[in-house]
Amino acid sequence: MTADTRTTLTRERVVEAAVAFADGHGVEEMSMRKLAATVEVEAMSLYNHVKDKGDLLDGMIDHVFASIQIPDGDLSWQDQVRLIGQSAMDRFGAHPWVVSLLMQRGNFGPGALVFMNHVVGVLFEAGFEEEDVHHAWQMLASHTMGYSFQSSGGGGVQEKDFSKFENELPRLTESFPYVARLAPFLIECAWDSEYMFGLEIIIDGLESRLG
Amino acid sequence: MTADTRTTLTRERVVEAAVAFADGHGVEEMSMRKLAATVEVEAMSLYNHVKDKGDLLDGMIDHVFASIQIPDGDLSWQDQVRLIGQSAMDRFGAHPWVVSLLMQRGNFGPGALVFMNHVVGVLFEAGFEEEDVHHAWQMLASHTMGYSFQSSGGGGVQEKDFSKFENELPRLTESFPYVARLAPFLIECAWDSEYMFGLEIIIDGLESRLG
DNA sequence: CACTGTATGCTTACGGCGTAAACATATACG
């Protein structure tokens, strides 16, 4: 409990430790007690830096949003959207718990607002009307969150499902022939290029609203 | 504990009670003890019908999937996709907790597989290649889950966020001008027509892969 | 009918959770 020890714990450090813990063990495994142990402190000490666990989770989400890279503003809006999308996919992929957390809690922390403001700004500056910017934002958000979720294996419980699949594959084939026909593509899937494929469709659709 | 009392409890009844509870109080409020009380039974009795709470949550998701209406197969694939999408949005909207649960857990219960098999079947029968069916499925799933999430207010914790927004609106306006400019559209938003707008873009994009 | 196995429900108990409250200490400032 020396001077050094005390000043090392901050909200930022708590949030970063939480992110690291979630990356390593999954969010649902994270408890205040276990997290506290990783920063060598008792559980209740964390409450000097976060209001409660919900606040901490919000901080974790925001931390990831703040890490999404924002491209050069000189590029075309299409290229900016492409790069933002890729960076978002990259960050969400690095922290697979983020999207599901986002879907549980929503989030409008400072990092997320900065990010949203930037994306929406790109679209406004490209000349879109308010209504079309709204369309674009919703579509891009849905597309990105949806693909990020699916590329991370769909929740954290994929192990069991996979083995279950392989065991029951013959029965699956006869009961769900179309799904079975699609199965190889679902399994060996290059998510990033899949994402970009859809993104191009969305960009094309939006483009046609401009001219 | 008469004959009647005993035979009334089944897995289906437990799942339905859980769905009703989640609709009324939110999933995160549902505990095995509280749920048991709503069917006038002790918590542990539920375990005669579900393996554990995770199994119950999976059952709840699957229950909703099984309730999505499947349209007449004589319609064009475009119309079938439109109707399936609308029905999915309708069911997800009736049970706002489903999408976030789905994003946490993934799901491949029988109901979800039947549903997926049908949608994928529509696309195969329309003449799409495997790869394009894959593209289509991923895009439709992302779009539908994303919009459903956003139309439900983004997680369950929307109350606080809304008041926070109104209190800080001036500060928000100067810090995040683009977001502020979009705010009216985000607040008074006809989600169903928003959803359909995006769906048409996706359908158009897919159509161009067919011919 | 009696007998027995099985399905269903209840009781109890355990360890873990988030966090409120009271307390201790170390730093910052008069």
Place this chain on the structure above:
DNA sequence: CGTATATGTTTACGCCGTAAGCATACAGTG
């Protein structure tokens, strides 16, 4: 030096999911 404030600790409470063991009621068999 003295005091207020920030930070960390200890203890405790009421929930949670669920394992284990027990009670009861029904179904199938003689």
